[in-house]
Amino acid sequence: MTGPLTGVRVIDLTTVISGPLATMTLGDQGADVIKVEQPSGGDFSRHVATRRADMSASFLNNNRNKRSVTLDLKTDDGLNAVQTMAAQSDVFIQNFRPGVAERLGLGYNALSALNPKLIYVSIAGFGHTGPLAQNPVYDPLIQAISALTTVQAGSDEDRPRLVRTILPDKLTGIQTSQAITAALFSRERSGEGQHIQISMLDVIIAFLWSSDMNGHTFVGDEMEREEAQSYIDLIYEVEDGFVSIAVMQDKQWQGFTKAIIRPDLLEDPRFATPELREINRDARLEAIQDAVRGFAAADLIKLLDAENVPNAPVLSRTQMRQHPQVAANGIVVETLHPVAGMLRQARHPSNFSKTPAAIRRPAPTLGEHTQEVLAEFGLPVSGA
Structure with missing residues (x-):
């Protein structure tokens, strides 16, 4: 049996966590995810701490079920290769700073002209327009501006606190994967692709509203000051x-x-x-x-x-x-990586009765599949 997204091809130009987690989710569910990386170093998460055999745990835990292709996007050959792949794929996803993809010739208008059925995804930090859109962004900044830090503190009077995990990055990845599958379903009915824009800030504010913004829901009766909620203690x-x-x-x-x-x-x-x-x-x-x-x-x-x-x-x-409930759920699995050795990871969390998700391939080494993938698209290896 194969995953529910078998047959879906994804061109992934994202790096670090939010985009790679989204595309790994699609890969776990059967999609063919082609990760396009710069030849000089690739995804930044390849180089962070906690490593074995020159493979970082962060990269391994967010990039399984993908194939890696190295292309220099500063060259015409590299850009042409990406455009050719996008023209023959279902999903294209990038998390460049707003405007960069357009300047490269890889924006929505350019690629949808080549492939009207393409689901094109743009992930941003603060947003795609507005006063902060061009600012560099990391997870703590989203926690700060979204009010998540004051929610975590418990009240407006207490010192703001970061959630001690990169929640905005991870939730953006999960929300993005859901949006992509919704767009694919819509395309099955309409035959049309579309552009999905999503930002970390949008995701976290929407996430908070379901339980932490009750005091700001009734227009005209907003809370002037938040008090501590009992559930944090x-x-x-x-x-x-x-x-x-x-x-x-x-x-x-x-x-x-x-x-x-x-x-x-x-x-x-x-x-x-x-x-x-x-x-x-x-x-x-x-x-x-x-x-x-x-x-x-x-x-x-x-x-x-x-x-x-x-x-x-x-x-x-x-x-x-080591908890028996975790064991009973079968959440933690061990797989052998050809470079990094035996790995312990969490499996895909959804259990499909007829189209199960699976770890089909380990996280790739940089450029491991370049020749293989370019050949599939009829591209010369010299385009790398």
């Missing part, structure tokens, strides 16, 4: 580590007080209803912390599970990959 210290406990409903509050044998908390008028527990959240959090501090994590989890109280252990990265 639902990690509690116990005797030998930390446990997350999420008590929302009345039955869960009742189960919690029963599990730890604290009927006084159930009788406390400050915690009588979900609304009161939210109004008095600081007192509630302090009460829960005081109540569970003396428990061992495993003992507390067993008691909470018996009363169907939502909880989970707080794990390190090493503990996570």
Whole structure:
């Protein structure tokens, strides 16, 4: 069996994380992803830290199921090769700074004239127009301008904090892959390609709005100042580590007080209803912390599970990959890379019953497939 995107050809000119993660997702789902890189060094992520046999973990973890072609886009031969490939492909994706692709002759208008059915994707940082569109951008800057750092802080009065993973980059990759498949579906019905423009800033603000912008939803009744939300503090210290406990409903509050044998908390008028527990959240959090501090994590989890109280252990990265639920899901897999050796990675997260995703090929070495791919398109190798 083959993946759901088998037969789809993608020309990928993206680098670093957001674009490569998007195209790896398509590759995991069966697409033929051709990664076009500059001969002098290729994707920047090839050169970052955490490496083995001259292959970086970052590149390996965002570029499997792709073929690498090296082309010098500063030459006519290189540009002609990319244009020829785009004319015979389904998707073209780039994350150059706005305007660069157009100056190279690789913009949407130029390539769609060669291939009207092409799905053309432009990924930007701040946006494609506007005062910041031409500024250099990295993930922390998007976290800052999108208000994600103040959401992470908990309130407008606390020091802003970065989320300690490159969330804007990763979410942009996921959103981009979804947009591409939606455009491919639309093309199946209309026969027409289109231009998808997406920015990291757009993605994160939309992401926040579903849960973190309630105080700015009703026009004319906006919150002037954000206060801390209780969910950011639902990690509690116990005797030998930390446990997350999420008590929302009345039955869960009742189960919690029963599990730890604290009927006084159930009788406390400050915690009588979900609304009161939210109004008095600081007192509630302090009460829960005081109540569970003396428990061992495993003992507390067993008691909470018996009363169907939502909880989970707080794990390190090493503990996570060894957890029985992770093993049961089959999330972490091992594959042999011909250069970097045995790798441990997360599989594609979606399970398709009839068209399963798969790791079909390892992340390529720079230019590994140049001759093979150029021959497929009828191009001379001298075009590299």
